[in-house]
Amino acid sequence: MTRYLPILEWGRDYTRAALSRDLLAAVIVTIMLIPQSLAYALLAGLPPEAGIYASIVPILLYAVFGTSRVLAVGPVAVVSLMTAAAIGQVAQQGTAGYAVAALTLAGLSGAMLLAMGLLRLGFLANFLSHPVIAGFISASGILIAASQLKHILGISAEGHTLIELAGALLANLGQFNPITLAIGVLATGFLFWVRAHLKPTLRRAGLPPRLADVIAKAGPVAAVAASTAAVWAFGLDGQGVRIVGPVPQSLPPFTLPGFAPELVRQLLLPALLISIIGFVESISVAQTLAARRRQRIDPDQELIGLGAANIGAAFSGGYPVTGGFARSVVNFDAGAETPAAGAFTALGLAVAAVALTPLVYYLPNATLAATIIVAVLGLVDLSILSKTWRYSRADFTAVASTIALTLAFGVEIGVSAGVLASIVLHLLKTSKPHVAEVGLVPGSQHFRNINRHKVETDPALVTLRVDESLYFVNARFLEDLLVRRVADHPEIRNVVLMCSAINEIDYSALESLEAINARLTEQGIGLHLSEVKGPVMDRLRATHFLDGLNGRVFLSQYDAWAALATAPGAARDGAAAGGG
Amino acid sequence: MTRYLPILEWGRDYTRAALSRDLLAAVIVTIMLIPQSLAYALLAGLPPEAGIYASIVPILLYAVFGTSRVLAVGPVAVVSLMTAAAIGQVAQQGTAGYAVAALTLAGLSGAMLLAMGLLRLGFLANFLSHPVIAGFISASGILIAASQLKHILGISAEGHTLIELAGALLANLGQFNPITLAIGVLATGFLFWVRAHLKPTLRRAGLPPRLADVIAKAGPVAAVAASTAAVWAFGLDGQGVRIVGPVPQSLPPFTLPGFAPELVRQLLLPALLISIIGFVESISVAQTLAARRRQRIDPDQELIGLGAANIGAAFSGGYPVTGGFARSVVNFDAGAETPAAGAFTALGLAVAAVALTPLVYYLPNATLAATIIVAVLGLVDLSILSKTWRYSRADFTAVASTIALTLAFGVEIGVSAGVLASIVLHLLKTSKPHVAEVGLVPGSQHFRNINRHKVETDPALVTLRVDESLYFVNARFLEDLLVRRVADHPEIRNVVLMCSAINEIDYSALESLEAINARLTEQGIGLHLSEVKGPVMDRLRATHFLDGLNGRVFLSQYDAWAALATAPGAARDGAAAGGG
Incomplete structure (x- = not known):
């Protein structure tokens, strides 16, 4: 019984000390997640509240079924990009069909993850080689950053590949909005500074390391508050600065994904790719953090936990979710001890969804784009190319083709090619043995x-x-x-x-x-x-x-x-x- | 130079003794090929002359570029079936578009084989495991035999899978033609008897082994002659017995394959599968026969030879060809020494195409169907199932799924599944090593x-x-x-x-x-x-x-x-x- 419901294990001896640590972690993570959730929804092409909703019910379900003590489940950058690429093929952004397709995608992905977990197929994640994953994440980071430039410039520019994006940006460059650009550049610069220098500065000013860390992590909130206040005070939205606008004050709604056969058929392959990438990303984070505290992660049960989370997202106005790297590390560093921290985070976000959404009315999209750009450029690490080049031409070929094809043809072709390339190269190698x-x-x-x-x-x-x-x-x-x-x-x-x-x-x-x-x-x-x-x-x-x-x-x-x-x-x- | 033109090597010291042996072999193979070529054309859904044409220019080109001394290139059973399956999806049998699609398929397949040969990709044939090939050939044999039953019964029944064929046969069973059935059953019985008993009988009658062998191999010609004479003498074609009918008296015509983008796109994958299967079948035969005479086969040059043969077929009214097992063995046994035997066979068939085609006017389709059935049932050997079951469950699974899927869903899905299954099973095995x-x-x-x-x-x-x-x-x-x-x-x-x-x-x-x-x-x-x-x-x-x-x-x-x-x-x- 505890095998399928890990909550029974840690819930049994939950202590007061753990409660206080979990609560503190939840507060910090909640503050971090509010702008991040809005931003990733923007990246996925969905209304901002979808990002918040996708962070509430899924966290709760993962807390019941997941085996990681500190994994924070919700929208993440790469999966948001993959979601946009997948639904963009079946519906027009901004339509009701688009939001329904996002629910369907989450439902399908959840069902696949659950089935794989029950069939104990967790080892299938191993078919993605480490260098291919690293290359894919880096290439996705570049694509995501490029896709956000339009918000910084205040122009329209759609595309799912680097070439499409560059073309669209160049074509509309002339229509850039100077005030939007000023906000975007300032926010990006500020956030890069926060990331690199705020913590050391605070430490030099004599703050204790833990507090310095928390304040540095809250940097995006400062950018959000300052730029929102500026737009409100000077009425910049009247001068062409695009803002988040009205966000419904509501708990996550009960929603029904669409299961029209044609829609399901078109979303099957994207859902499979999202499931695999999401699972691999999540399990890497979970295992890294678990190893630091000598805890164990059960990959098959993780599939069940993530499956439940995605099914939850499908029925509560969200979109595909997985365990995120940044949010999980913050949760871990803030001292979270059990999945209860996640439950408290969900509560915090629920409060925010009901009470705080009017505050983001004047939040400029450019600021959200800046938070995304700064976050994803941290994922880009092309050193995997030189490392594999030195070690093995086969690994290098797999990584290089993953990166090139992701940038040139989008995430779905890129990651499929990476998987295929690593398998075929391995077989070729064994075909002429030493x-x-x-x-x-x-x-x-x-x-x-x-x-x-x-x-x-x-x-x-x-x-x-x-x-x-x-x-x-x-x-x-x-x-x-x-x-x-x-x-x-x-x-x-x-x-x-x-x-x-x-x-x-x-x-x-x-x-x-x-x-x-x-x-x-x-x-x-x-x-x-x-x-x-x-x-x-x-x-x-x-x-x-x-x-x-x-x-x-x-x-x-x-x-x-x-x-x-x-x-x-x-x-x-x-x-x-x-x-x- | 001799690397790409093996003819320069054996042609240089061609002897008189070799000439006489090659000539004898050519006569025997020509006699055997006339009914076989007509039959395989019927199997591919093409007019009978296409089978003869496909045996002339391709043989000549292979003689120039191929490395096997005895391989006989032309229409073969499995590739004819795959051709029917592929073109059936893009054109209606009997139309001009159908014949053009066959030329296109041969052209594409030839281009692929040639490219693979120039890129030295001959080793790719190894990605098909032996049991998968054995299973695929057996399942194809069953499918082919089933597809010929309609000719034995004298009814219409189209289909590319065992289920479709069985359904069509049952639906039209009532319209069977008794005379056609009599001819078909007699011919099939006679040919089975010839195969199993004629040679020993002749040997007991005191004939030398070589002659007994030649006469036994000519059995199908006797069936053809007898049934043709019967139809002509009794006017059976007036009583519903379907006959070959008029065949143009002509050398292979110069034809142009169609290269409309949509047609090419639809035929790309079938052409690839036909190329691979044809190459694997051909190289197995070539290597088996070469080993008996301590000769060597160069797989990459074989690709070039088969590529040239198929391109030749595309421009001379043929359809996809490859090295055939039965005809190559007959050629070998008849004493062929060099590819010149193939060239003489081509000459013999050219003479037949010009002079003998009126003789097959009254040849009943049922007799051709009988020769196909007897030939392909010789390919069916399901013992590979029990052999692999005893040796390795992974190999068994690959074979069993190849056979089952070929029968249930046709040749293309069957062989693709076999290749995939053997690769995935191998990877799964290495994923949890001992x-x-x-x-x-x-x-x-x-x-x-x-x-x-x-x-x-x-x-x-x-x-x-x-x-x-x-x-x-x-x-x-x-x-x-x-x-x-x-x-x-x-x-x-x-x-x-x-x-x-x-x-x-x-x-x-x-x-x-x-x-x-x-x-x-x-x-x-x-x-x-x-x-x-x-x-x-x-x-x-x-x-x-x-x-x-x-x-x-x-x-x-x-x-x-x-x-x-x-x-x-x-x-x-x-x-x-x-x-x-």
Whole structure:
């Protein structure tokens, strides 16, 4: 029971001390979330209240079903961008259909996450490689920042790719609003300054570190308050500065997502991508924070928690949500101990939704855009390109294509290409495996590559260590290689396949081995195996392969050497032996 | 130059003896191909002459560019079925658009094969596992046989899946033509008898084996001649027996494939599938036959040869072609020595196209259907199901889904699903790799699984052998496993990762190893590596990982044991140690 309802575990021994810490964290997170929620709703193309609603019911549901103690669930930048890209294809921004599509997207995503959790498919998140995720997040950050420039300039410019955005911005650049631009530039500059310098400045002024931290985190609120006051005082909205305008004073409404078959069909793939990206982002944050306090995260239960949160969003006027990095870190740093902190945050936001929404009437969109730009540029870290370039061309290719395709063709194509590229590159690599001819390291029973180490060999005995599982992708490779090797060295009498790196032999490879055995038998050459792993041997025993094998299976390569080496040659020096 | 034009190699020393053997083979193959070409055209939904045309120019081009000495290129059963499935979606059978679409399909397929050959992508054929191919060919055989029943019954029944075909056959069963049925059943029975019993009978009658073989292979010609004569003599075409009818007496015409963007877009994916399946079928036949004569096949040049053949088919009134199994074996058995045999066959067919086509006017479709049924049922071998079931559930799942989906949804979905299934199943397998804890085999320097062998261990030293490359799909797996292992056994002071089966460490896995190292360092536990392969070590050396590693890297596991084992325990018996 506690497996599916983690709340029963932490709720049982909830202490007064934990309560006070959770309350403090909730206050700080609530203050931070008000402008952030409005901003992300703007990014998703939805009315501002959708961002607040998406932060209330989902947090409560996650608190019941989630396994992380500190994860803060709600709208996040990348998922908001993906939402805009997905719904933009099926409805016009600003229409009722657009908001309904957002609910449907959240509902579908929630149902998928829930199903994956119940089927225990949490490990599927591993199909996204770390560099691909890093590249995707960075590219999304750039796209998001670019999409906000129109608010800073006070012009219209729609687009889901960098090229579309640049074109639209250039086309309408002439119509920029000078006052909007002034507010946008000031707010952006202020927020960058807050991010980089406010905390050290406060510390130098003698404030305790915790307080300095809290004040620095509240920087966006100051920008919001100052720019709102300026618009109100000078009536700047009459001079073309776009403002948030009326926001209904209400608790999250009960809403019904649309499930028209055509709509569902069009949103299925985007919902799947949003679910996967949201889950990967959320679980990374949750695991990072849990590790710091030696807590554990259950990926399958996390899927259930996020699924419940998204279904909640679908029925309470929200849009797709996930565990956010920034808000979770703030929650953690502010001392949150249990998911109750999240529940209190939800309460705080509910109060704000009812009481404080009139205050944001004069809030300029440019300020919200500034908060988004400053937040997402913190996500952009292109060093992954140079890191992977140095380490592995395959990883680099996957990252580079993810980044390039995300920027050029949008988030959906970008992330799909990244996943595909990393899988295909891996398969390509295993299709031409590294094969080492090995010899005995003198004075040991250990065998290593004759081209890298000084080892003993025997001209009539060749031992090949295939550094890859044998399966359909490379089944024919070994056959070709052995045929060539034996043809080039007529002195070979015995071939040993050292199987220490062969983790699997599938049916295609089994057929290849049978063909190799038949061919070597014809030529009077023995085929032997050594160091076959238990699971692989179990399989082979179930076939006739071992009966037909013309040679033997040795427990260790040294046993094979002891039995088969007839005229051990002089020690060979790897450096001298050269390539091959 | 000879690399791209193999004809320059064998053409240079072409002997008189080779000429006479090639001529004999060509005569036999020509006789066999006449009814077969008509039949496969019928299967593809094209006029009968298309089958003959598709056997002339393509053979000539393959003779110039191909590397197999004996491969016979032309229409084959599976590709004919795939052609019907592909063009059936874009045009109505019997219309001019249908024939043009067939040309376009051949042109696209030829261009793809040529491009793949020039880019040296021949190895991509390996992405189809052997069992998936076997399953697909068997399922296609069943589909093809089912699609021919309408001709045996003399009714109309269209469909691309077993369900559609069964439904259509049942719906129109009442309109069957008794005379057609009689011809069809007799022809099918006769051909099955010829296949199984004619050769032994002739041998018993004292004929030399070669001649017996040739006569047995000519069986279909006898069926064709007898049924044609019967229709002509008794005027059966007036009684509802459908016949081939007028076939133009002409050399292959010069034709232009259509390249309307919409048509090309619709045929792109089918052309790709046909190219891959055709190439895989062709290369398997070519390699099998080449191996018997110790010749070599160059897969990349084969792509070029098949590409040229298909482009030839597109411009000479044909449809997609590939190297056929039956015709190539006949060519081989008949003693063909060089591709010149193919050229002579093309000549023979050209003569037939001009002179003999009036003779097939009264040939009943039922006889052609019978030759197809007998030929394709020879391809059906469902034993691959039981073989893979015994060997590996993953292979079985891939085969079973290929067969089931091919029968239920047609060839295109079937083969795509087979490829996808085998890749995904492989990735899933590597996502949860086998990890063995190993100990020292007494009296040796060899380390094996503590649960399978009687080995020595040390409670403070745990050595894990991960039986899989570390890459993004399983990067997190090892982290979780080690955290659990160390938490459960507080006596552990040192962890050794024995890397003999780790063939690759990608960037995601590198990050995981860094995280593992950081965590173990915090807990005061040493992390060591042993038996790291050369290529993996080269990579690691390029990073800061080895600087940060809190332990050492040992050349062999025995070195690690010698350095780290402090209190070797008693020998542990695998059977007694139990699971874990």
